[in-house]
Amino acid sequence: MAIMEVVKLTKRFGGLAAVNNVSFDVHEGEILSVIGPNGAGKSTLFKLISSFLPATSGKVVFRGEDITSQKPHVVARKGVIRTFQETTIFRDMTVLDNVVVAHHLHSKASLIGFFLGTRVARDDEAGFRRSAEEIIDFLGIGQMRDEAAKNLPHGHLRALGMAMGMAAAPKILLLDEPFAGMNAEETESALGMVRGIRGRGITVLLVEHDMPAVMKVSDRIVVLNFGEMIAEGAPSEIQENEAVIEAYLGREDEELGI
Amino acid sequence: MTRNRKITLAAVAIALYLIGVPWLCAGRNYYLGVVTTASGLAVICAGVWLIFYIGRINIGQGAFALIGGYAAAIAVTKWGLSFWIAMPFAGLASMLVGMLIGLPLLRLKGVYFSMITLSLTETARLAAQSLKAVTNGPNGILNIPLPGELSIFGVTVIPDFATLNKHRALFYLGAVLLVVTYAVIHRVVNSRLGWLFRSLQQNEDLASSFGVNVPMLRVIAFAICTFFAGVGGAFFVVMQQSIYPATFAVQDSTYFLLYCFIGGLGFVFGPLVGTFILYMGFEVLQGFKEYQPLLYALLMIGVMLWLPNGLLSIRLPKFLPPKTPSRPASGGDI
Amino acid sequence: MGQVLMNGIYSGVQYSLIALGLTLIFSLMNVMNFAHGQLYVLGGFVTYYVYGIVGLPFAVALFAAAATLAAVGVLFDVLLFRRVLARSARDESTMLLASGSALLLDSLFIIFFGEKHRGVPPVAGGVLRIGQGIFLPYGRALIIALSVILIAAFILFMTYTRWGRGLRAMAQDRDAARLMGVNVARYSMLGWAIAALLAGLAGAMLVSVSGVNSGLGTWISIKAFIMVMIGGAGAIPGAIIGGLVLGMLESLGAHFMSGSQYLAIFVALIVFLAIRPRGLLGRQ
Numbered sequence: 001m002a003i004m005e006v007v008k009l010t011k012r013f014g015g016l017a018a019v020n021n022v023s024f025d026v027h028e029g030e031i032l033s034v035i036g037p038n039g040a041g042k043s044t045l046f047k048l049i050s051s052f053l054p055a056t057s058g059k060v061v062f063r064g065e066d067i068t069s070q071k072p073h074v075v076a077r078k079g080v081i082r083t084f085q086e087t088t089i090f091r092d093m094t095v096l097d098n099v100v101v102a103h104h105l106h107s108k109a110s111l112i113g114f115f116l117g118t119r120v121a122r123d124d125e126a127g128f129r130r131s132a133e134e135i136i137d138f139l140g141i142g143q144m145r146d147e148a149a150k151n152l153p154h155g156h157l158r159a160l161g162m163a164m165g166m167a168a169a170p171k172i173l174l175l176d177e178p179f180a181g182m183n184a185e186e187t188e189s190a191l192g193m194v195r196g197i198r199g200r201g202i203t204v205l206l207v208e209h210d211m212p213a214v215m216k217v218s219d220r221i222v223v224l225n226f227g228e229m230i231a232e233g234a235p236s237e238i239q240e241n242e243a244v245i246e247a248y249l250g251r252e253d254e255e256l257g258i
Numbered sequence: 259m260t261r262n263r264k265i266t267l268a269a270v271a272i273a274l275y276l277i278g279v280p281w282l283c284a285g286r287n288y289y290l291g292v293v294t295t296a297s298g299l300a301v302i303c304a305g306v307w308l309i310f311y312i313g314r315i316n317i318g319q320g321a322f323a324l325i326g327g328y329a330a331a332i333a334v335t336k337w338g339l340s341f342w343i344a345m346p347f348a349g350l351a352s353m354l355v356g357m358l359i360g361l362p363l364l365r366l367k368g369v370y371f372s373m374i375t376l377s378l379t380e381t382a383r384l385a386a387q388s389l390k391a392v393t394n395g396p397n398g399i400l401n402i403p404l405p406g407e408l409s410i411f412g413v414t415v416i417p418d419f420a421t422l423n424k425h426r427a428l429f430y431l432g433a434v435l436l437v438v439t440y441a442v443i444h445r446v447v448n449s450r451l452g453w454l455f456r457s458l459q460q461n462e463d464l465a466s467s468f469g470v471n472v473p474m475l476r477v478i479a480f481a482i483c484t485f486f487a488g489v490g491g492a493f494f495v496v497m498q499q500s501i502y503p504a505t506f507a508v509q510d511s512t513y514f515l516l517y518c519f520i521g522g523l524g525f526v527f528g529p530l531v532g533t534f535i536l537y538m539g540f541e542v543l544q545g546f547k548e549y550q551p552l553l554y555a556l557l558m559i560g561v562m563l564w565l566p567n568g569l570l571s572i573r574l575p576k577f578l579p580p581k582t583p584s585r586p587a588s589g590g591d592i
Numbered sequence: 593m594g595q596v597l598m599n600g601i602y603s604g605v606q607y608s609l610i611a612l613g614l615t616l617i618f619s620l621m622n623v624m625n626f627a628h629g630q631l632y633v634l635g636g637f638v639t640y641y642v643y644g645i646v647g648l649p650f651a652v653a654l655f656a657a658a659a660t661l662a663a664v665g666v667l668f669d670v671l672l673f674r675r676v677l678a679r680s681a682r683d684e685s686t687m688l689l690a691s692g693s694a695l696l697l698d699s700l701f702i703i704f705f706g707e708k709h710r711g712v713p714p715v716a717g718g719v720l721r722i723g724q725g726i727f728l729p730y731g732r733a734l735i736i737a738l739s740v741i742l743i744a745a746f747i748l749f750m751t752y753t754r755w756g757r758g759l760r761a762m763a764q765d766r767d768a769a770r771l772m773g774v775n776v777a778r779y780s781m782l783g784w785a786i787a788a789l790l791a792g793l794a795g796a797m798l799v800s801v802s803g804v805n806s807g808l809g810t811w812i813s814i815k816a817f818i819m820v821m822i823g824g825a826g827a828i829p830g831a832i833i834g835g836l837v838l839g840m841l842e843s844l845g846a847h848f849m850s851g852s853q854y855l856a857i858f859v860a861l862i863v864f865l866a867i868r869p870r871g872l873l874g875r876q
Contacts, residue, residue: 052463076469084467090460101453105469111478114450121450168468315687317626362866368683369624369825370865373817376626380814381858388851508810509698512691519688551699558692562676562685 003028003172003203004049004080009058009068011044018044020227021058026172031194031204033214036224037247042207043085043176045224049205050082050174051075062172077105079171083161085180091150095141095160098149099132100125102167128167135163139193155186162193166202173197175206179213191217215239223247272437279433280426287425292541294425294497297432299517300533301439302490305483306514307521307529308443312479313459314368318375319487319514320506321382326352326488327495327505328386331399334496341405342416345492352488353481364476379508386503398502402495405431428497435493436530439486444526446482455479509551516558594726596847597840602732604839605739609794610812611819611831612746613787619763619826620783622683623673626690628791629812630697635661635792636804637705643800644712650800657796658789665788668693669781694809701806711803735797742793743832746786750828759783763826818861824874833872 002025011019019041026032036042047053049060054069061067067075076082090098106128107114109121136142139159144152149160158178165173178194179187187210194217198204208214214221214235221238223231225247231238238244283290302323309316329351333344359378363371386393393399404419404427419427446452454475457465466472495501513536514529521532540550614628625631635657643653676689716730750756761769762779770776795804795812819838823830838857845853865871 050467071471072463072466073469073471076467082467084464089464090457092460093456097453101450101457102468104454107450109450111451115446117445117449125450164464164468310684313684315684317687317691359862362862362869366865366869369618369687370821370869372687373624373821374862374865376810377814377817377858377861380811381854385852385855388855509695512695515688515691549699549703551695552703555692555696555699559672559689559696562689562692563672 001028002026003063004205005061006049007059007061009045009048009060010056011041011048011053012056017227019048019224022224022227022229023058024222024229024232026203026205027220029198029201029203030219031198031206031217032220032222033218034205034207034222034224035209035211035214038209039226040224040247041227042224044227046082046174046176046207050080052082076168079169080174081165081168081170081172082174083165083176083178085176089149089157089160089164091148093149094146095136095149095152095163096129096132096145098160099135099163099167100128102164103128103131105168132163132167135166136160138196139163139166140189155182155189158182158186158190159193162197166197166200170202172203172205175204175208177208177210178206179208179210182210187213272433276430276433280429289541290425290429292538294429294432295494296534296537297429297436298490298493298497299514299537300530301432301435301493302487303514303517303529303533304439304443305486307518307523307526308446308455308479308483310518310523311447311459312455312476313462314364314476315372315515316375316480316483317372317508317511317515318378319483320508320511321375321379322352322356322484322487323491323494323510324379324382324386324501324503324506325355326491327501328393328399328491329488330492330495331402331501332392334402335399340408341403341492341496342408345489345496348492349485349488352491353485356480356484356487357477360477360480364480365473376508376511379506379511383503383507393503396503398500398505400500402499402501404499405496432493432497435489439489440527440530442482447526451478512558513554516554519558519561594723596843598722598726598728599846600840600843601836602728602736602839603842604836605736605743606794606798606835607815607819607839608743608832608835609739609790610816611823611835612743612828613790614816615820615823615826615828615831616759616763616783616787616790618820619828620759620766621673621677621686621780623677623686624683624690624817624825625668625787626687626813627668627694627697627809628787628816629814630694630701630809631661631664631788631791632795632812633701633804633806633809634664634697635795636799636808637701637710637795638792639796639799640710640712640804644710650715654793654796657792661788661792662785664792665784665786666781668788669784673784674777674780694813698806698809701809705806707806709803709805710799712800715800729801731801735801738797739794742790746790747828755779755782818857821861821865821871824871827871827873830871830873 004026006022006024006026009019009022010017022045034042034045044053048055051067051070051072051074059066059068062078062080065078067078067080090101093101107124109118109124113121133142133145136145139162141156141159141163144156149157152160162175162178165175175194179190182190191213194204194206218235220233221235222229223238223241223244230243230247231241233241279293280290283293302319305322306316306319326348330341330344330348333339333347334341339347359374363374387396389395404424405416407414407418408416447455454465454470457470458472458475462472491506494505498505517532517536518529519532520536521528521530536554540547546553610628610632613631614625617623617625638657638660639653642648642656643650672689672693673686676685714731716734718730720728720730720733722728750760758769758774758779759782761772761774762776762783766776798804815838819834820831821834822837823832823834841857841860842853845856849856
């Protein structure tokens with residue numbers, strides 16, 4: 001069943017179409033990856049789906065509801081949560097606090113409640129803390145809980161990003177290049193995290209550069225080139241797809257993971 | 259430090275202030291007045307600090323104080339309201355203007371907000387000058403009475419200021435406002451609201467990615483900020499018993515920025531400390547009074563040059579981290 | 593009504609000059625120069641001394657003002673903004689620095705020039721009559737002509753000279769410009785010099801008609817912000833249009849609602865920004 005439908009999504013910058021007429025479905029509970037050579041429009045597509053960029057035309061439908069070009073926080077409230085490519089975190093807060101804050105969506109207390117420290121707000125707080133601890137243990141960064149986030153090594157920062165994404169209890173989690181800049185070992189552990197997240201019933205859509213990793217983790221893959229979708233299918237199909245091989249032509253073969 | 263010890267410490271500090279200052283200034287009303295003025299300024303300044311805290315700069319706090327001042331003056335002299343009603347009314351009036359401006363503008367890049375707030379200071383002054391029917395124009399509103407008696411169910415809560423030592427009564431009024439203001443700000447910052455504000459300061463995109471309504475939170479912070487300005491303005495009006503279009507000018511708005519900066523931007527009591535040090539410092543250096551703007555300007559530029567991330571970068575390397583994405587590589591298309 | 597429009601054009605072209613400098617600095621360095629109005633006032637004071645006190649020809653005074661302000665612009669860049677920008681990329685830092693600079697110049701003006709309003713003898717006597725009942729004193733006509741020439745010169749400079757192209761490249765994308773071999777440090781100095789010079793010349797010209805005083809700076813800065821917000825921050829045509837629009841609004845306001853026109857302009861600006869947050873020509 002499709003949890004999200006991307007329908008003829010288009011984004012133009014000036015005359016240039018960064019994403020052109022792209023349509024695909026995301027099935028509930030799967031890991032779907034969007035790949036493509038540099039400049040293929042992956043990042044733009046990602047921002048369109050998470051509503052950090054308004055679309056020129058087309059739409060994104062999430063569980064039957066059109067969420068195109070709504071405000072990011074509104075989309076987040078519906079269960080579409082994104083992570084960031086950069087190591088985007090609250091640098092000065094601890095690991096645990098970062099994840100606690102990211103629970104904001106589940107807050108039952110009003111802003112006044114926060115201020116007065118009502119029972120509801122205190123219960124929220126305690127619940128968030130328990131949940132945050134559980135999430136960081138799950139992603140294997142529990143031992144870093146009291147570390148200031150800015151002091152984390154690269155791989156752990158990415159895990160923190162995912163932890164913050166999970167804190168918002170997404171229905172679908174959008175991961176922006178979760179394996180970028182990682183060594184083989186870090187990638188392996190990040191792959192485990194992505195599978196683990198899916199194991200908890202969260203649909204994962206990721207945009208990625210690292211072909212071998214994508215081949216290993218994805219259920220299905222969507223390939224973009226020059227803003228257009230040129231292929232869609234299981235990893236094995238993508239590896240043999242001529243249009244895909246052509247798009248990557250002139251590039252090193254290992255980049256394709258074949 | 260445990261919670262109880264903190265409360266004890268705060269109580270001792272407040273008691274020392276309430277008893278110590280009038281005792282030290284006994285018979286020297288001028289100095290008591292200086293402290294009273296500083297406390298009023300610190301109330302207004304608290305709002306400026308809160309806006310710094312969400313990563314914006316409000317260069318128009320003087321305007322909001324002026325709006326509050328006029329609102330209180332008009333409520334007391336023209337409508338015959340008690341000062342005790344006029345003061346919160348002044349806070350609300352100022353807050354209303356703040357929200358009308360904040361709702362459209364706090365969605366935009368920070369620089370727009372700063373430009374508008376600066377413009378507002380001058381606009382407010384001109385409006386006060388030209389709307390003669392309401393504000394009495396350049397002549398100002400004079401002879402504003404001191405706060406009268408406040409009684410609830412016939413029990414006098416606050417006696418008529420005319421029956422008290424005026425200087426002391428005003429000092430205590432300022433002290434109460436000061437304590438309440440900073441208690442509120444302290445509570446805001448240490449509650450989850452404060453976490454959300456901090457998340458705006460550090461990374462607005464990240465905050466919105468997990469569902470924080472960023473523009474609305476900015477407006478809430480600005481509403482709190484302008485409320486304090488309005489209440490502070492009302493306090494000045496009753497202290498000076500008069501208000502003119504120039505009672506708060508652009509220069510004052512700039513000074514508030516400096517007060518916050520000197521005290522420390524990551525520290526709730528920073529604006530309080532900054533205001534008291536700088537304002538009272540200049541009372542001590544009476545002879546330099548005419549060079550006050552010059553010295554303030556040099557201080558401000560010096561701080562920016564040598565401590566570009568604020569005085570706080572000495573205390574904690576915490577506020578205003580060099581955030582690369584905040585400055586786009588290109589400023590515009592020309 | 594014709595007279596009202598004429599007054600609007602007269603203010604508008606001068607305002608455009610001021611807004612051009614402000615928007616230039618903003619597009620080059622992402623710095624909103626809160627001290628821009630003070631540069632204008634400085635230009636006025638230089639002219640007051642050279643033309644009004646020493647008695648040299650007005651043209652000499654204009655050159656003196658231009659040279660002084662270009663130098664001050666370079667100093668602003670080298671001594672202040674460059675250093676702060678190198679260490680902190682936050683908008684907040686440069687805004688605070690600019691506010692401090694504005695306060696510094698204001699207080700220096702008060703110390704050196706006092707609070708009195710200073711005027712100079714008119715540059716040209718006589719009045720031009722255009723059609724029915726529209727009067728244009730020669731002094732004002734001269735200012736309109738000079739302003740239009742300066743705006744045209746600025747546009748030609750930015751479009752056709754190597755320096756102008758370098759500045760435009762830098763405004764588009766600072767890093768790309770650097771990679772293309774643009775000496776970014778030297779070009780920011782040039783940008784500051786031109787921006788300050790334009791503000792100074794506007795001040796120099798106006799002093800011959802309306803005079804100058806120490807307290808004018810902030811007010812001029814505020815007008816410049818309003819123009820930039822109307823036109824769209826960072827867009828050169830926006831600055832020119834913003835200047836003309838504000839000039840016209842002021843003139844109309846003074847005619848129809850004398851006294852409270854600025855309150856009306858301010859409220860209109862807020863409403864306008866709510867509808868068009870990027871101004872008339874601002875980039876998305």
